[in-house]
Structures are given as structure tokens and as C-alpha cells.
Amino acid sequence: MELEFYGAAGRVTGSCHILKVNGRRILLDCGLIQGLPEEEALNAEPFPFEPSEVDAVVLSHGHIDHSGRLPLLVSRGFSGPIHTHPATRDLALVLLQDSARLNERDTRYRNRLRARKQLSPLDPLYTVEDVVDTINLMQGLRYGEKKEILPGTAIRFMDAGHILGSAMVELWLTENGRTTKLVFSGDVGQYGSPILYDPAEIGEADLVVVESTYGDRLHKDRDLTLVELAAIIEAARAGKGNILIPAFSIGRSQELLYLFGKYHEEWGLGDWQIFLDSPMAIEASRIYWQYPELYDEEATRLRRMAHEMPKPENLHFTREVEASKKINDIEQGAIIIAGNGMCNGGRIIYHLRHNLERPECHVVITGFQAVGTMGREIVEGAETVRIRGDDFRVRAGIHTLGGLSAHGDRDDLLRWIGGFSTRPHVYVVHGEAAVKDSFARTIREETGLETTVPAPGDIVHL
Numbered sequence: 001m002e003l004e005f006y007g008a009a010g011r012v013t014g015s016c017h018i019l020k021v022n023g024r025r026i027l028l029d030c031g032l033i034q035g036l037p038e039e040e041a042l043n044a045e046p047f048p049f050e051p052s053e054v055d056a057v058v059l060s061h062g063h064i065d066h067s068g069r070l071p072l073l074v075s076r077g078f079s080g081p082i083h084t085h086p087a088t089r090d091l092a093l094v095l096l097q098d099s100a101r102l103n104e105r106d107t108r109y110r111n112r113l114r115a116r117k118q119l120s121p122l123d124p125l126y127t128v129e130d131v132v133d134t135i136n137l138m139q140g141l142r143y144g145e146k147k148e149i150l151p152g153t154a155i156r157f158m159d160a161g162h163i164l165g166s167a168m169v170e171l172w173l174t175e176n177g178r179t180t181k182l183v184f185s186g187d188v189g190q191y192g193s194p195i196l197y198d199p200a201e202i203g204e205a206d207l208v209v210v211e212s213t214y215g216d217r218l219h220k221d222r223d224l225t226l227v228e229l230a231a232i233i234e235a236a237r238a239g240k241g242n243i244l245i246p247a248f249s250i251g252r253s254q255e256l257l258y259l260f261g262k263y264h265e266e267w268g269l270g271d272w273q274i275f276l277d278s279p280m281a282i283e284a285s286r287i288y289w290q291y292p293e294l295y296d297e298e299a300t301r302l303r304r305m306a307h308e309m310p311k312p313e314n315l316h317f318t319r320e321v322e323a324s325k326k327i328n329d330i331e332q333g334a335i336i337i338a339g340n341g342m343c344n345g346g347r348i349i350y351h352l353r354h355n356l357e358r359p360e361c362h363v364v365i366t367g368f369q370a371v372g373t374m375g376r377e378i379v380e381g382a383e384t385v386r387i388r389g390d391d392f393r394v395r396a397g398i399h400t401l402g403g404l405s406a407h408g409d410r411d412d413l414l415r416w417i418g419g420f421s422t423r424p425h426v427y428v429v430h431g432e433a434a435v436k437d438s439f440a441r442t443i444r445e446e447t448g449l450e451t452t453v454p455a456p457g458d459i460v461h462l
């Protein structure tokens, strides 16, 4: 029995680990590497195994950095089952189709440049057809149900509280009459976040593989975040402006709609028009509303009272481009949630062109902004930004809300690890190098558990 760390061990994105049990091969996640172009080029490299020789995949959740290389695995020969939560299968269809379309568009653009240099055209990483083949291999497994997926390998999903359908994976691996219990954290959510349950406590494990995205820092207080959001709405009302929220389609957008529904009266949202201006976020919201059994106590109670998922009354879904453009006629009283979250593309760009130079308007940043994105420039206080070739002065109010992350912070991760009744060996993955080292140290100091930060290609014999 062995576990090989392949993807996320060496970097933040591209989660993938390889298990060998009883001569069978199981992948835990198969994520896309995201980042600089030279890093993303690694996605097209061969897998360090023959895809047709993989017996099964276990997928923790739908985010592209965990699922995004699956269509490539399938197009290169994998034809086994992909075990995942039914909600993850629904979200993965939306996310992977989007990923395929972006990739096909990007490849067409690069091929035009290559043609000018008389270079041969490239193939996209995968196509929408590959995505359909991938979804067809997915087998749904609900939280709390134990299932033998291969001889000697049983799994059970527990709620990770990160996005809808996100799972921590318990694995019971039996070889030569000896059973080892491995727990793979996937991505761990924040305790106390709206809509979803807190990360589940798991009693026993011999080994734990844990993510460490925010393993070295604490999020801003959630209650304070709500106070800030209310104050921004008040300021925009007084100044007679609009509010723009560049949003991530899965999770953050649904959380915002939920909060706007919950605090509708309190924040005086009756006078506002709220727009969800992103076809992908609209699709993801629809999926969130189809799984009320996954809501925590508060969301269940609010849903019962309203007979539907709490969301603001004056909410408009704008799927068509024309409807999106019409929003720009509104000078005041609009809250516009549009992708993408880092302002490096998507419809938010056009709303920024119309509102960024107006001091009475406000831009609310709700998530991590990567280096090189316009979102990062704005957050770092740029005086002007260039949007589609034109310069715009940043005169709108810029606010960063820290309390809405889908990821647990250092204390959330520690709390989850502290929930084990056994003394597992902890392998720290899925974080920037310095963060992983720092979080492994924190675990040792706070819990006394043994920790390892594996390098890519490291193999642990179980």
C-alpha cells in the first residue's frame, strides 16, 4: 500500500494524489494547475502514470484546481468510475464546461499567432465533448454513506463545509488483512459560514492529508464584515451611487445573495435593484437551490419561513449580454454582482468602465486577488487602471471584505485537526511553500502530532 504525492504537494493548485492498494490505482482529485503561463503549460504534460491503468478516481469537490484535469485524464484513456457527491457532479458540469470553452478560445487565439510564425496549430487541453464523457463516469455518493469502491478499499464522504457538495474523504484501505485509515481533507471550509454546515468532525485516522491554503493567517471577523457591508450600502445610498461586487461564481455569489435576503429589511435593500450578472453564477445558484438538504440549521429555518432559499426579492438574473449592457443605464441604486472575481475578464470589466470614475460608487472585493490581475491593482491603490485599452481614474470607494472566504483560516484548520480522537500523522499539502512549512510547525506546536510536508513525487508506504 502506498500514497504518492503528485499535484498540490509542490504548489497551491493542481491537487492530485495517487493511492496504490492491492495492486489497484486510485486518484484522489485531479486538478488543474493555475497560475503563470509557464506553470499552466504543465497541464498538457503526460501524467506520471498510464491513465488507462487508473482503476478509480475520488473527487473531493468541484473547484477546477481539484477537478480541472479530469477531462484530460478521460480523453487520454481513463474509463473507470469517478466517485463524488451528486452536487459536485452538477457543479463540475458547469465549471468544466466553462474551463473547456475558455481553453478552446485561448487555443484559437494562440493558433492565430502561431500561424503568422508558420508554426503548427496546438490542440486545446480538452473539449466540451471530453467534459460530457467525464461527467458520465461520475457516480454519486452522499455524505455519511460508506461504499466499497474496489476490493479492500472503502470510502465515505463527510461534509467539508467549503462549497456545495464538498467532501472530506475517509478511506479504509485493507491489504493482507491489515486496515489503514486515511483521511483526505479536500478543502476545509470556515466554521460559522452561511448556508453550509461546519466542517465535519472525523473521529479516527492513521494518516491525514490536509490542505493549508490559509494555514498561516486569520480571516477578518465575520460579524465585522457584515457591519462593513451594511456601512457600504448606506454610503452608496447617501451618495446616490452603485455598488459593484466582482464575484466568484461558486459559493461567494450564493453567499452574498443569501446575506442580502437575510438582511433585506435591516439593510434597507427594498429600494435597491440587485443583479446577478453572470451566466455561470446563475447556473451555480440554481444548483445550490436544488440541494436544501445540505443547508445548515439557519438556512433551513430561513428557507422554511420564505418557502424558498433566502434571496432578495428584487433580484435580477441577467443571462443575455444585452440585458447586462442595460444595467449600465442605471446611475444609482444598483448592486451588481458580476464575474470574474479578480477583474481580469468577464462582465465586471464593463461595469467598472461605467462606475470606477464616480466617487459616489463603491467596489467591494470579496476574495483573493492574484498578482497581475486588475483586482490586485485596484486593491493596492492604483490611481488609474487600463480597461480594454482606455485609462480610467479610480475614484470609486474601494473596500476589501475579508470574512467571506470559502476556506478555513489557520484556526479553523487547527480546530478540525484537533477533532481526531487518535494521533494521526499529518501530511500538509495544497499551500504556498512557506505557508505549508509554517502550518506544519503550528500543528506540531499546538497538537504535538507528527507532521510532514511532502515534496512532489514523495511516496509514503502505508
Ligand SMILES: [Zn+2]
Pocket (backbone or CB within 6 Å): 061, 063, 162, 187
Ligand atoms: Zn476548493
